[in-house]
Every structure is written in C-alpha cells, then in structure tokens.
Amino acid sequence: MKRNVGTLDRGLRIAAGLILIGLSLSGTIGLWGWIGLVPLATGVLRVCPGYSLLGISSCKAKG
Template sequence: MKKNMGSADKIIRVIIAIVIAVLYFTGTISGTVGIIALIIGGVFLFTSVISNCPLYSIFGINTCKVPKK
C-alpha cells in the first residue's frame, strides 16, 4: 500500500478520534449517533496508523511529502 497521508493529516485524525472517544465515553454523545461516531473515529485512527486513506486514492490526493532523489 502506498502512503498518501502526511504527518499533519495523521495528527489531526488521531486528535479527532480521541475527541470522539472522550465524548462517547463521557456520555456527551450516545445511542446510534455515538456508535456511528465511534466507527468514524476508529476509521480515522486506522487510516492514521497505516498512513493511507482510500478516499485520498480515489480523488488523487496525496499529502505525503516524497523525498526527492
């Protein structure tokens, strides 16, 4: 899998995933909306770990800095 996410994208996604988890586990969001938010947070966290976003691939976006040779 080719990396297409830069470090700024990864940091932002991890922060959003943490905020969603905190909101869910403190009871601020709950029910179906909370579960959907947790799933989205999990996807954000997973894509940050693997440094690849499938939607970026579809739309041809690449925020990963490639070292020049």
Template sequence: MSMLQNLPKNVGPMDRNIRLAAAGVLILAGLMTGSVILDILGLIVLATGAISFCPAYTLLKIDTNKKD
C-alpha cells in the same frame, strides 16, 4: 499485517497528527455521550491515521504525504 504494509502512504505527517488528535476527541465524545456512531467514526479516523492510508484520498486523488 503485511497486507497493510503494501498500501501506498497518502496521509502525510501533519495530516496524520491531526487525524490522531481528532480520533481521540471523537472517541472521547462518543464515550461521554453514549454515541456509538461517534465511537465508530473515531475508530475509522484513528485507523487511517495509524496506517497513513485513507481510501477516500485514493478515490479523490489526494496525497498529503510529501515525497522528496
């Protein structure tokens, strides 16, 4: 777990909430349709929201986490 704590936070609070809600929708849709791909995508979105870090944001140099 300490390895996750060292990741820079590049997902802000609003972005995080949107990711968590979208993850719920994706996982539910995957369960209802039997789509494993939607479930996996939902779990990835859930993980990036939960740890407030998105590897794609790092590659694209995006940071929605406001630093005061």
C-alpha cells in the same frame, strides 16, 4: 498500499479520532462518536482510501 497521509494530516486524524471516541465513552455524545475509529485508523495506518480514489496525497514529495 502506498502511504498517502502526511505528518500534519496524520496528527489531526489521530487527535480527532481520539476526541470523538473519548466523548462517546464519556457519554457526552452518542454512539455516533465511534465513527472516530475511521480517522484514527487512517491516521495510524497512514493510508486513506478516499485519498487513493481521488489521487490525493498529503505526504511530502520525495526528491
């Protein structure tokens, strides 16, 4: 799949995912905090299926 998640977007997704998972593990929030796996995965893989469906890319244009 073509990358469509840029550097800043990637960092924010990874941070948000880790924070949600951490809060869930600490018991601060419930099990729904495991939804943080979604932004974590899209940040690590640099591919967002939602962006693909909408034709969006936060990557810098080449050239």
